[in-house]
Amino acid sequence: MLQTVDLHKRFDGVAALDGVDLEVGDGEVVAVLGPSGSGKSTLLRVIAGLERPDRGRVRWDGEDVTEVPPHLRRFGLMFQSYALFPHLTVAGNVAFGLRMLGLRPEEVEKRTWEALRWVDLEDFADRPVEGLSGGEQQRVALARTLAPEPRLVMLDEPLGALDRNLRERLVVDTRRLLRERGATALYVTHDHGEAESVADRVAIMHAGRIVQTGTLAEIRRAPADAWVADFVG
Amino acid sequence: MYPVGRVLWLALAGEPGTAFARVLADPRMRGSAWFTLWQAGVSTALTLVAAFPLTWAVARFRFRGRQLVRAVVTVPFVLPTVVVGTAFVALGLDGSLAAILAAHVFYNLAVVVRTVGGLWARLDPDLVDSARALGASPWRAFRTVTLPLLRPAIAAASSIVFLFTFTSFGVVLILGNLRWRTIEVEIFHQAITFLRLPAAGALAVLQMVGVTAILVLYSRYQERRAVRVRLVAEEQTLRRPQGGRQRVAVAAAVVGTVGAVSVPLLGLLVESFANGGAGWRFLTEPGPLAVRPVEAIGNSLAFAGAATVMAVTVGTLSALVVSRGAGMLSRWFDVVLMLPLGTSAVTIGFGFLVALDRPVDLRATWILVPLAHALVAVPFVVRAAAPILRSVRGEVREAATMLGASPRRVFTEIDLPIVARAVAVGAGFAAAVSLGEFGATSFIVRPNTITIPTLIFRLLSRPGSVSFAAAMAMAVVLAALTAALIMAVDRVRAGEVGSF
Numbered sequence: 001m002l003q004t005v006d007l008h009k010r011f012d013g014v015a016a017l018d019g020v021d022l023e024v025g026d027g028e029v030v031a032v033l034g035p036s037g038s039g040k041s042t043l044l045r046v047i048a049g050l051e052r053p054d055r056g057r058v059r060w061d062g063e064d065v066t067e068v069p070p071h072l073r074r075f076g077l078m079f080q081s082y083a084l085f086p087h088l089t090v091a092g093n094v095a096f097g098l099r100m101l102g103l104r105p106e107e108v109e110k111r112t113w114e115a116l117r118w119v120d121l122e123d124f125a126d127r128p129v130e131g132l133s134g135g136e137q138q139r140v141a142l143a144r145t146l147a148p149e150p151r152l153v154m155l156d157e158p159l160g161a162l163d164r165n166l167r168e169r170l171v172v173d174t175r176r177l178l179r180e181r182g183a184t185a186l187y188v189t190h191d192h193g194e195a196e197s198v199a200d201r202v203a204i205m206h207a208g209r210i211v212q213t214g215t216l217a218e219i220r221r222a223p224a225d226a227w228v229a230d231f232v233g
Numbered sequence: 234m235y236p237v238g239r240v241l242w243l244a245l246a247g248e249p250g251t252a253f254a255r256v257l258a259d260p261r262m263r264g265s266a267w268f269t270l271w272q273a274g275v276s277t278a279l280t281l282v283a284a285f286p287l288t289w290a291v292a293r294f295r296f297r298g299r300q301l302v303r304a305v306v307t308v309p310f311v312l313p314t315v316v317v318g319t320a321f322v323a324l325g326l327d328g329s330l331a332a333i334l335a336a337h338v339f340y341n342l343a344v345v346v347r348t349v350g351g352l353w354a355r356l357d358p359d360l361v362d363s364a365r366a367l368g369a370s371p372w373r374a375f376r377t378v379t380l381p382l383l384r385p386a387i388a389a390a391s392s393i394v395f396l397f398t399f400t401s402f403g404v405v406l407i408l409g410n411l412r413w414r415t416i417e418v419e420i421f422h423q424a425i426t427f428l429r430l431p432a433a434g435a436l437a438v439l440q441m442v443g444v445t446a447i448l449v450l451y452s453r454y455q456e457r458r459a460v461r462v463r464l465v466a467e468e469q470t471l472r473r474p475q476g477g478r479q480r481v482a483v484a485a486a487v488v489g490t491v492g493a494v495s496v497p498l499l500g501l502l503v504e505s506f507a508n509g510g511a512g513w514r515f516l517t518e519p520g521p522l523a524v525r526p527v528e529a530i531g532n533s534l535a536f537a538g539a540a541t542v543m544a545v546t547v548g549t550l551s552a553l554v555v556s557r558g559a560g561m562l563s564r565w566f567d568v569v570l571m572l573p574l575g576t577s578a579v580t581i582g583f584g585f586l587v588a589l590d591r592p593v594d595l596r597a598t599w600i601l602v603p604l605a606h607a608l609v610a611v612p613f614v615v616r617a618a619a620p621i622l623r624s625v626r627g628e629v630r631e632a633a634t635m636l637g638a639s640p641r642r643v644f645t646e647i648d649l650p651i652v653a654r655a656v657a658v659g660a661g662f663a664a665a666v667s668l669g670e671f672g673a674t675s676f677i678v679r680p681n682t683i684t685i686p687t688l689i690f691r692l693l694s695r696p697g698s699v700s701f702a703a704a705m706a707m708a709v710v711l712a713a714l715t716a717a718l719i720m721a722v723d724r725v726r727a728g729e730v731g732s733f
Contacts, residue, residue: 050631071634083632086625087650096646100637133465148636 018208034205076150284345286486292353313669314403512702548614578672661722
């Protein structure tokens, strides 16, 4: 279970996180929903360990991981830009995290194929990632993030760079994949529909704070304040 | 920079502006300047027209050997200009304006086919289909939908071709027979033939102004084009030619263009064997020149090795700066990448000639030639390496971290392989540039360390059918060396570091 306690982070004197308390239970998918600039990406980066919080703690199953370096946390993060490795093939990208686990080569290969199958990219295994379409890149990034079975999966606007048709199709696939793996996941988005269809629970973020959590239906029924009412309205 | 500075000083020294005034008043030089401008315009227009059929065929259709066709038309582009010029001499076309224009088209075809064809193949076919569904004829749909969307690529290709032909030296020197002269060629004549250094300096400045103006116009245009087009993968747009007429048209475009491109190359090969191979024998025998011609190959390879080391060191470091730099530098990224296309090798050679006598007289040492080559090659190295280095953004490193890579492993698994690839590609280009470099070398080469391109030029200017065939043979050798290098570079660029 992930737990953040009173996370603060300022950039150049501007508060990006202003006391964030958030919990994600085992096997739960929580969407962080908010307008751009509300601190969503910073929240993920602090949980990932890529940014140090000015104050506050990050805990996993009660253990404080705030000081643990990012590559040892076994948290996965999928970037909005996908950040695929340009010098590796599709399979090479997906295999990367498995190799870092120190698995035997046969095991790496087996699990790479498995992950490619999840996203229907077996035929693309030996292709360089350069010529791939946006949707294909998204699927590579997703398979790469999920393959090493991280304790926590974080997705930063994973469909943000795609056009709407593709987004509607891939949101279904993404939800199915997260569910099938029983993943504990944090899904950042600014799109209400995406949040509603992917997540068990939604956390509304505004100006560096989580202002309300619950299902979107619950939040609509009883918004915490006028801003939330307007945002989910 | 120092040699170029000396050229500037040479042009401006003495009575202020006299050198310029004299150049501008001289009808011969005005003629050269005007010729430079209009032949570049005509060459660019002709290249666009000549490239159109093949661009269309390669961008729209799937057919056997499509990749091979693309590779074949790229061959002339990577050949040294001396080889291109010599190939047209082999056809017996030297001395005519038509030969110069044809050589420019031959040389630059690939720029259009690759730049415009690359974008065209990735345009969403639904766009044209919907125009057709709205009642547009195929021609009208092309004119009102496809053409406007291709405009950025056409503009980019045109700027590159214009720059290349504007600064054309080897082709015009060899084929122009002193009658047709670009500014580059005129600088060479003024400096080497007439020893009028201030005039040559003034011309070099004029040339730099012209190149800068083209680059500025290009970057302005790049900033202004705003239409974002959704691109799709090539596999989704390519279709098999349908119906007899389409099949014939595609076949005609492919066979016609590939045939036309092959003629000069085959001519070169055939002529090199004229006189029962006397040309090839001439190369290995001690002849009337200071060295045995075949030694030029060794010189060229040694110079290329030294130039590559220098160019890669400087070029990779600059590429790192350009690709990491924020703000100003990144904004000029595209322009920086254009620079090698406008570098005037003649100005560099001329600058070396007038500048490097102090504090140590470098002009007597062997280092001068590779140094000049490295200077010409650095922008090419930057151009090749910067996009590769740019692909390692901060997030790519962070992604590796999030997949469990320690900082050390991020360096060995991400940074190193990518930088190594950039260096390898840059080195290949530097070596190719050095092997084919003619403009700068022609100013500073010494008879006992002659290079392949300068040897070809000497052989061409000697009377007699044996020297003629020997020049052809030497051009074949140079073409083969360059092709081998470029093929190796392509391997590295496409090749992946194991699939797992």
